[in-house]
Amino acid sequence: MPSDSTRNKIIETADRFFYEQGFEATSFADIAQACGLSRGNFYYYFKTKDAILEAVIARRAAFTEDLLLRWQAAANTPAERIRHFIHMLIANQTQIMAYGCPVGTLCSELSKLSHPAQSGACGLFTLFRLWLRQQFEYLGRRDDANALAMHLLARSQGVATLAQSFHDEAFIRQEVALMDHWLIQQIPT
Amino acid sequence: MPSDSTRNKIIETADRFFYEQGFEATSFADIAQACGLSRGNFYYYFKTKDAILEAVIARRAAFTEDLLLRWQAAANTPAERIRHFIHMLIANQTQIMAYGCPVGTLCSELSKLSHPAQSGACGLFTLFRLWLRQQFEYLGRRDDANALAMHLLARSQGVATLAQSFHDEAFIRQEVALMDHWLIQQIPT
DNA sequence: GTCTATACTGAGATAGAC
């Protein structure tokens, strides 16, 4: 165990609470209690709530970069890699139906709060966007790779939002099938 | 002026704040101050914050029903009517880029808060869904009208979420054009 | 590094005078 294991535990717990309850609705007491820490000790690690948010976003960015590298390694063709992105909706469907997309809901909340960390959260979207763009370039769609990446991001965001509202698992599967079909059509002949 | 004009003013103001700042981030003081009311007087009209939320959702539902009726009357074919829905993204693009979709962001927030009004907010989505479903039925897509309605709802939700995060006006226009194209392909030959 | 105690703020909500 590294010496900053308590710190990591706080970030991990805050990450979960921010996702499940939202950033504003989560209090220091929530996080401290879940970590088994006193509120006083809590401030030893993070002076402000914004500092925790920053750490949470950094953690998510690191996790995302790792995920994208694993997808990169797990598949041999760009289309297969993009399919990994699409099927994330099914892999995480339970959480998505309960709390929506971790990136989309955070960006939306911080945007409404005019929070300084907004651009950092938006950077999580950018990680996916740039990775998808590269895959579409590999696929031979140099000219519109960015538009295709944004399109796919938007499709998956929409599915996440409606899945959260309607709690409809069949809908997710249906839309994933449509995206799979769409993807095949994007491969140049 | 009707006798409940103050009440209406409160609902209208709360509606705006809930959209722009979010439900949780909006305080009684915000609304009261914007209305030029004292906080004490405020409680004469609404006993709890949840009561205001309920009134705001009811107001939005009435507004939505009215909008759908106007779209119904303004166009002669179901495809044209559905186009009205799609182009709402452009008609409201300034607000959407700043605050996202009023329905999607509210549903998402209330879902995370486990708020009792969550199902009421989700009912706003249902109003659009049922209307779109009917238009697709008129279009001759009896068997998959609901799936098409959900698909279009999801597409527009995704566009709204990314537009809010990236503040990209060109992206909205691009996706609206894609949806227009998609719609034409859905018309049975 | 961890704790208790506490200050300070703003929130939702109430009572009662006018």
Added chain:
DNA sequence: GTCTATCTCAGTATAGAC
């Protein structure tokens, strides 16, 4: 119907003992 004054509670944050 409108106001001021006030209550209670939760949230962020600090000080200082151990």
